Amino acid sequence: MIGLLRRDLALAIRAGGGFGLGLAFFLIVVTLVPFGVGPDTAILGRIAPGILWLGALLACLLSLDRILALDWEDGSLDLLATAPIPLEGVVVMKAAAHWLTTGLPLVLAAPALGVLMNLPGPGYGWLTLSLALGTPALSVIGAFGAALTVGLKRGGLLLSLLVLPLYVPTLIFGAEVARRGAEGLVIGAALPLLAGISLACIALMPFAAAAAIRVNLR
Amino acid sequence: MSSMWEYANPKRFMQLSGTVLPWVSGLAALCLIVGLYWGFFLTPDDFRQGSTVKIIYLHVPSALMAINAWIMMLVTSLVWLIRRHHVSALAARAAAPVGATFTVIALATGAIWGQPMWGTWWVWDPRLTSFLILFLFYLGYIALWEAVEDPDTAADLTSVLCLVGSVFALMSRYAVLFWNQGLHQGATLSLDKEENISDVFYFPLLVSIAGFVLLFVALVLLRTRTEIRARRLRALIARERMA
Numbered sequence: 451m452i453g454l455l456r457r458d459l460a461l462a463i464r465a466g467g468g469f470g471l472g473l474a475f476f477l478i479v480v481t482l483v484p485f486g487v488g489p490d491t492a493i494l495g496r497i498a499p500g501i502l503w504l505g506a507l508l509a510c511l512l513s514l515d516r517i518l519a520l521d522w523e524d525g526s527l528d529l530l531a532t533a534p535i536p537l538e539g540v541v542v543m544k545a546a547a548h549w550l551t552t553g554l555p556l557v558l559a560a561p562a563l564g565v566l567m568n569l570p571g572p573g574y575g576w577l578t579l580s581l582a583l584g585t586p587a588l589s590v591i592g593a594f595g596a597a598l599t600v601g602l603k604r605g606g607l608l609l610s611l612l613v614l615p616l617y618v619p620t621l622i623f624g625a626e627v628a629r630r631g632a633e634g635l636v637i638g639a640a641l642p643l644l645a646g647i648s649l650a651c652i653a654l655m656p657f658a659a660a661a662a663i664r665v666n667l668r
Numbered sequence: 669m670s671s672m673w674e675y676a677n678p679k680r681f682m683q684l685s686g687t688v689l690p691w692v693s694g695l696a697a698l699c700l701i702v703g704l705y706w707g708f709f710l711t712p713d714d715f716r717q718g719s720t721v722k723i724i725y726l727h728v729p730s731a732l733m734a735i736n737a738w739i740m741m742l743v744t745s746l747v748w749l750i751r752r753h754h755v756s757a758l759a760a761r762a763a764a765p766v767g768a769t770f771t772v773i774a775l776a777t778g779a780i781w782g783q784p785m786w787g788t789w790w791v792w793d794p795r796l797t798s799f800l801i802l803f804l805f806y807l808g809y810i811a812l813w814e815a816v817e818d819p820d821t822a823a824d825l826t827s828v829l830c831l832v833g834s835v836f837a838l839m840s841r842y843a844v845l846f847w848n849q850g851l852h853q854g855a856t857l858s859l860d861k862e863e864n865i866s867d868v869f870y871f872p873l874l875v876s877i878a879g880f881v882l883l884f885v886a887l888v889l890l891r892t893r894t895e896i897r898a899r900r901l902r903a904l905i906a907r908e909r910m911a
Contacts, residue, residue, distance in 0.1 A: 594832065598812065598825050608808075608815050612829065615804040616836045619843040626847060640846070647839070658832050665824040 451539050454530070458547035461520075472509040472552040473559055479505040480563045491568040498567035499577060499628030505563070506556045506581055507588060507617055513552050514592040515609055517544050518600045518663070527600075531667055537660040545586075545593040545656070553585035569632060576631020580644060584624035587648040590655045591616045597662035620647055676753035678896050685889045692889065696882035703876030711868050723781045725873060729880035731774035734802065737767025737884060741809075742834050745827035755892065757823035758899070760830065761813050762891030766884060768806035775799055794844040795852040801840045805833045819899070 463469045483501050487493060521527040530540045560581050561574045569577065595613035599605030623644035630637050675681045707725035741760045748757040778796065779789045790796065812829055816822035 598829060599815075601821070602815050605815070608811055611804075611811055612808045615801055615808060615840075616832070618801055619836065619839040622840075622843040622847045643843075643846070655832075658828055662825055662828050665821055665828070668821065 451535055451543050454535070454540065454543045455547055458544060459550060462516075462547060462551040469551050470555070472513045473555045475512055476505050476509040476556055476559060477563065479508060480566055483567070495568040495570055495632075498564060498569040499573060499632050500625050501567060502560055502563060502569070502577060503581070503584075503621060503625040503628060506560065506585065507621060509556055510552055510585065510588045510592060511610055511613060511617075513548065514596050514613065515599070515606055517548050517593050517596040519596070519605075522600045522666075527663070528667060531663065537663060538656040541593050541597070541656040541659040541663070542590075542652075545589045545652075548593065549586050549589040553581075553589055557581045557585060570634075572634050573628060573632030576637065577628040580624045580627035580631070580641070583627075583641075583645050583648050584620050587620045587651040588617060590651045590659075591620070594655045594659040594662065597659040597666070600663065601666040620644070620651075623647060673751075673753075676751070676755055678755055681755050682893060682896060685893055689886060689889050689893070692882055693886040696879055696886050699875055699879030699882055701879075703872050703874075703879045706872035707869075707876060711872060720781055720784055721869070723777050724869070725876045727774060727777040727781065728873060729877045730770045730777065731799070732877060733880050733884050734767055734771040734774050734799070736881075737763050737770060738802065738805070738834070738837070740888075741767065741830055745830040748823055749827050749831075754823075754899075755896070757827065758895040759888060759892045760826070761823075762895055763884075763888045764806055764810050764813070766887045766891070768803060768810065770880075770884070771799060771803045771806060775803065792848055793852045794841075794848055797844045797848070798837075798841045801844075802837055805837055809833065 480501065483497075483505075484494060487497070518527060521530065531537055533540075557578060560577055564574055564577055592613055595609050595616070598612060599609045602608065623640050626640040627637055627644055630640065675684055704725055708722050711722065713719045713721070741763050744756045744760040744763070747753060748760065775796070778799075782791070783789050809826055809829060812826050813822055816825055
């Protein structure tokens with residue numbers, strides 16, 4: 451399983467793997483927001499946690515079809531399905547590789563983009579923490595969406611339609627933690643709920659994703 | 669002793685649904701006409717809300733059926749995954765657009781009522797928001813059915829999506845409560861309350877709810893029959909090509 455993770459990471463980082471594309475997309479989204487809402491720093495500071503969360507979510511979404519599509523095309527997914535490790539484990543590793551190459555860079559870049567968005571001082575730690583807790587859930591839910599649409603020729607748009615509603619609870623709690631942190635309020639139950647959603651998704655979604663892959667490989 | 673599983677046989681299902689369908693449709697029309705006419709023209713205006721209160725006869729039943737349609741899809745999806753009855757999968761497919769339509773009716777009537785009462789067409793209230801999210805789930809489900817070519821693969825994938833979607837729809841329902849406190853009033857009807865809305869409004873509401881339930885059953889039966897016929901037609905064409 452570790453070998454699989456290494457292989458996916460190497461494939462993503464080497465030329466043509468699309469590593470960093472999500473990060474560039476995140477940067478562009480955040481750059482475009484002031485053009486849309488105006489350069490008023492007070493307004494930008496108020497909406498910064500939400501915009502950063504949305505940007506991270508969209509950047510994550512953009513790279514989801516890469517989780518399985520390439521392995522589907524060249525047939526390595528069939529080999530992985532017949533390999534001695536369970537398909538659920540394969541899904542976990544694929545999602546982990548996606549998180550390490552997309553989610554983690556987003557988490558690390560978020561504070562820097564927070565400066566651009568005039569995020570209030572106490573918000574940085576909470577924003578980073580909420581993204582660090584929430585993005586794994588985005589990757590695993592995305593792996594399920596990728597598993598559903600892997601057999602389709604033009605699955606990209608459908609993938610967004612399927613996955614975005616599933617992202618709602620994670621986004622609500624994640625952005626809530628970041629917003630309350632930025633406004634200096636008590637964080638309260640939002641943080642444990644976000645962590646709970648993440649853990650539950652990591653624990654359960656691989657089973658659904660593996661079931662969908664099995665159907666598609668049939 | 670015949671069990672309900674007999675109707676998993678498409679032929680038996682077509683026989684039964686063929687005899688039942690005209691009755692259900694007729695009863696649905698009757699209940700809807702009586703319930704809506706009674707509600708719209710024979711009940712008094714509310715002393716605060718005036719005549720706008722009468723939209724309740726469309727709003728509450730359609731909202732109720734929007735959720736129940738999803739629950740029905742959940743059950744039929746489970747039946748398909750566990751017992752592999754094709755009629756069940758086709759019934760889930762048939763119910764989705766009907767449920768989506770009820771969701772839109774509930775949202776639209778709510779907006780029309782909200783404009784004079786709350787002074788706005790739309791607020792990001794937990795109930796309204798979760799209905800919008802439910803509508804998105806319906807759209808995704810329908811789109812997945814349309815996108816996958818092989819019917820059995822499509823049935824499997826949509827069933828898995830329905831199960832996962834149910835969990836996430838429920839989570840979203842409670843997550844939005846956390847995110848915003850609402851304008852929407854509490855439940856209009858519930859079984860464990862001593863007193864629901866006053867009887868003058870209550871009985872016509874019950875009749876129109878019955879009408880919406882029957883309308884849903886009639887539409888789903890009709891659409892399932894269409895799906896079965898379309899599949900038979902496809903099988904015939906395929907057989908002819910082979911010959």
